[in-house]
Each structure stands twice: as C-alpha cells, then as structure tokens.
Amino acid sequence: MDPNEVPDDDAATSGGALPRRAPGPPRPAPIAEIDALSGDPSFMTSLARGLAVIRAFSERRKSMTIAQISQKTGIPRAAVRRCLFTLAQLGYVHDDNRSFSLLPKVMSLGHAYLSSTPLPVMAQPFLDHVREALHEACSLAILDGDDILYIARSATTTRIMSVDLKIGSRLPAYCTSMGRVLLAAMPQAELDAYLLREELKPLTDRTITSRASLLQALAAVRQNGWAIVDQELELGLRSLAVPIHDTSGTVMGAMNVSVQAARVPVKELETRFLPVLLEASRELSMQLL
Structure with a gap:
C-alpha cells in the first residue's frame, strides 16, 4: 500500500x-x-x-x-x-x-428521485409555455450541495452556451441566476457556511468573486424577488431567474430563461421576459398547494 x-x-x-x-x-x-x-x-x-x-x-x-x-x-x-x-x-x-x-x-439513480417528486413533472407544461411565449429555453433547478442541478428543461434548437444543458446538468450557484435565487433564500447560517467553503472563481471578467459583492447581489435578489446574471458564467450569456415556492412560502427551486446578450438587452429581460416568468412561477407555485 x-x-x-x-x-x-x-x-x-x-x-x-x-x-x-x-x-x-x-x-x-x-x-x-x-x-x-x-x-x-x-x-x-x-x-x-x-x-x-x-x-x-x-x-x-x-x-x-x-x-x-x-x-x-x-x-x-x-x-x-x-x-x-x-x-x-x-x-x-x-x-x-x-x-x-x-x-x-x-440513470436509474436519478430516475428514482425524479419519479418520487412531483415538481419536475408538474413544472414541464409551465416551462414549455414560457419557451413558446418567449422563444427561449426555460429551465428548472434546485440547489444540490454548492451547485444548481437541472431537474426539468424546455429547450430550443439554438444552443447559446458552450455546454449543452440537460436534465442532470450542474452549474456553480454563485454565478448563475437560478443559483442566486436559491442562495438568497438560504438561512443566514447556511449561506455563511457556503461562502466560507466555496471558491468564487472568475469564469469571465464579469464574474463576481468578492464575497461582499455577492452578498450585496443576494440582498438585491431578496428585495426584487428575481435575479439577472449578465455574462458572469459565460461571455455572451444573460439569464433571468425567479423562485418557485411551496405552500409554506419556502423556495423549492428556481425557474430561468437564458438569452444571447447580443440579442436581448438587460432592459428587455426586465420589461418583456420577467412578467412571463413571474406568471409561470406563480401558477406553478399554486399547483404545489
């Protein structure tokens, strides 16, 4: 040995x-x-x-x-x-x-989870509706460890990331819109522990790598009720995410839309995309009652 x-x-x-x-x-x-x-x-x-x-x-x-x-x-x-x-x-x-x-x-290991929880199945029609309304891919993720885990997705034929996202894909929470929504909903003690162990790597020159700056961004997510991440995960990629709540108001997951930065400005995400995503989130949350 x-x-x-x-x-x-x-x-x-x-x-x-x-x-x-x-x-x-x-x-x-x-x-x-x-x-x-x-x-x-x-x-x-x-x-x-x-x-x-x-x-x-x-x-x-x-x-x-x-x-x-x-x-x-x-x-x-x-x-x-x-x-x-x-x-x-x-x-x-x-x-x-x-x-x-x-x-x-x-895949049987992941199927056991997906078949035991209603969220992915119940969410799929809402993801499809958002995709049809906005003509952009719409996804649902939960927090798994320090990453977000994709558990449902309604994709388009156009890939806007270098990685082809699928159910089961994982991305770092700190620099993704769904991750910001999920981190913002964490109890403070859990968030503090996350910030101590997670290395905030600069994936692009726009990535937030300061813990203080990330805390400010999460505070804004709590205040607004949604998150926009602009080219922090990958250059040319913008994403908007909103939370999904259960009956007690606990955040169960997050829903997002990702777009090409050259095609969709941040303002349009707020004015045209956000109302559609919020409505889908509200309706899905009501189905979970």
Whole structure:
C-alpha cells in the first residue's frame, strides 16, 4: 500500500484517528467532505467514496482514468480502483482497461428521485409555455450541495452556451441566476457556511468573486424577488431567474430563461421576459398547494 494512502472501507473510521496530513493546497471537495464525516461510526466511507467517483464524471470528462478520478476527488488511487471495479461489476461503469465511463444504468439513480417528486413533472407544461411565449429555453433547478442541478428543461434548437444543458446538468450557484435565487433564500447560517467553503472563481471578467459583492447581489435578489446574471458564467450569456415556492412560502427551486446578450438587452429581460416568468412561477407555485 502507498504510505500516503488511508485504508479503504469502513475500517478507516474504526481504528483511531486518521493520519495527520502535511499542510498544502486545499484538498478536493469530495475527500474533504468524506474526511469531515468519517469520525461518525455510522458513516460508511466506502459508499461515500463510490458516490464521489460517480460524481467525478461530467459532460466535459465523460471518460476518465484512475489517476484523473483520484486527482479530481482526492481519493487514493487504490480506493478509486476498487470503487470502479465494483461499479463495473454492478453495471454502472464501463472499463476499457485504461479509462472508464458511465453506463446508462446510472440513470436509474436519478430516475428514482425524479419519479418520487412531483415538481419536475408538474413544472414541464409551465416551462414549455414560457419557451413558446418567449422563444427561449426555460429551465428548472434546485440547489444540490454548492451547485444548481437541472431537474426539468424546455429547450430550443439554438444552443447559446458552450455546454449543452440537460436534465442532470450542474452549474456553480454563485454565478448563475437560478443559483442566486436559491442562495438568497438560504438561512443566514447556511449561506455563511457556503461562502466560507466555496471558491468564487472568475469564469469571465464579469464574474463576481468578492464575497461582499455577492452578498450585496443576494440582498438585491431578496428585495426584487428575481435575479439577472449578465455574462458572469459565460461571455455572451444573460439569464433571468425567479423562485418557485411551496405552500409554506419556502423556495423549492428556481425557474430561468437564458438569452444571447447580443440579442436581448438587460432592459428587455426586465420589461418583456420577467412578467412571463413571474406568471409561470406563480401558477406553478399554486399547483404545489
């Protein structure tokens, strides 16, 4: 065993404290989260590692090697290898000897959630109505960890982002309109914790990277009841989002429309797009009563 590795499986949590780590750069979020929870004797480290390995794959990294997954997650290579072997045996991962990719069976994990919650199904007609009224893609997302997770979408034939967004796509919350709506609805203690752990990376020269500036932007979202993000995620992309509430007034998700900045000015988002999106949000929220 590599001397820098911790043992795999749950034995790592039952035999005393984990070995000390030398000071260095911030550790990848997956292993940092796992280590933070591994002191609980009921916490299953091996399961957490397997889920982190699945989440390491993305649209930009559809096929990855053991070394790449280890670097992205912070999980030791030997443990990554065992996770991938298990996932391959169960039919969730394809192994072509040098690299690995997810198999369609993984979709059953997400389907279990989508089929157990009415929100995506109930939202789809409203997303379709917004798309037909504005001739722009309309999406619904929830906050999942520090990202927004797309759970429903009514797309157009024109792609306005470099990444083709689909159900299951994830984007950082801090620089997206739906993320701002969802962050603004967080209890203050949870928001403070988010700001402490999230690295506000400059994805464009317009991205808010100051925590103070982000807090000001979130305060404006609370006051206005909606959010516009102008080319912070990707140059040439503007988006407008509004919240979706449940019966108690709690924000369950966010609905947005994304447009090409060269074609739709911010003022038009406010005057023509916002009323349509707010009406769809109100009607969907009423359906959730």
